Amino acid sequence: MKIIGVIPARYKSSRFPGKPLADICGKPMIWWVYQQCRKVEDFNAVYVATDDKRIFGVCAELGIKALMTSGHHKTGTDRIGEVAQKIPADLIVNIQGDEPLLEPSTIRAAIEPFYSDPNLQVSNLMTKIKDPVDVVNFTVPKVITNREGIGIYLTRATAPYPKGSIDYSYYKQVCVYGFKPEALQFYYGYGVKYGKAKAEAIEDIEILRFIENGYKVQYIEVDSGTVAVDTQNDLEKVRSIVAARIAAGETSNQ
Numbered sequence: 001m002k003i004i005g006v007i008p009a010r011y012k013s014s015r016f017p018g019k020p021l022a023d024i025c026g027k028p029m030i031w032w033v034y035q036q037c038r039k040v041e042d043f044n045a046v047y048v049a050t051d052d053k054r055i056f057g058v059c060a061e062l063g064i065k066a067l068m069t070s071g072h073h074k075t076g077t078d079r080i081g082e083v084a085q086k087i088p089a090d091l092i093v094n095i096q097g098d099e100p101l102l103e104p105s106t107i108r109a110a111i112e113p114f115y116s117d118p119n120l121q122v123s124n125l126m127t128k129i130k131d132p133v134d135v136v137n138f139t140v141p142k143v144i145t146n147r148e149g150i151g152i153y154l155t156r157a158t159a160p161y162p163k164g165s166i167d168y169s170y171y172k173q174v175c176v177y178g179f180k181p182e183a184l185q186f187y188y189g190y191g192v193k194y195g196k197a198k199a200e201a202i203e204d205i206e207i208l209r210f211i212e213n214g215y216k217v218q219y220i221e222v223d224s225g226t227v228a229v230d231t232q233n234d235l236e237k238v239r240s241i242v243a244a245r246i247a248a249g250e251t252s253n254q
Helices: 029-038 053-061 076-086 104-109 112-116 132-136 181-194 198-203 208-212 232-247
Strands: 003-009 045-050 066-068 091-095 122-128 142-145 151-155 171-179 217-221
Touching (some): 003 029, 029 045, 029 053, 045 076, 053 066, 076 171, 104 171, 122 142, 151 217, 171 181, 198 208
Parallel strands (some): 003 091, 045 066, 122 217
Antiparallel strands (some): 091 171, 122 171, 142 151
């Protein structure tokens, strides 16, 4: 099975312009994400998909495989859909470009179900929320699944509401997705024809396009300490963690 990893990266962002190039201990964020992806042995290749010449140029300087894509995509998954049309693969894994701490084992968790279930079309990851602040943080999408781990809904609100009991664990999305090419073909075609789906547009959570249209999205629980960089405060937190790891000899910025 040919498996490729794709990291969508755009320069424009309402909350954090230029985020993929933000410096983390001497290297841009996108470099750290790419290095983590390269450690996943299942990948035949890893690419950065961008619409920005600045990001493309930095990738070229650092020896990162990069592809220029359209600047009209509404989401990162739409951008992945364009890549899927250019590079044939049996499975395409979307790794967000703002997760520099993402563990290779966590990325693999999105791949593994496809080895045992040939009918699976889409996978996504979730992890238990340990910081109560994240439960009410609108930048953190909460995941709601059924007993089989099939996604029912994702929301930035605090949901589901524990009316009967507070003995409930909340889960947040970890933005690693596995896609079969035919699922991406649907997603990309829908985006070209209609743009974002209804709830997807309201919540600004791209995986909802699949759920709204009847796709089963298999969620896999992982124990991940990753930090998604959505704000400057997130970036400072990641910088501190990476600096501490470098000082302890756990990683390198070379």
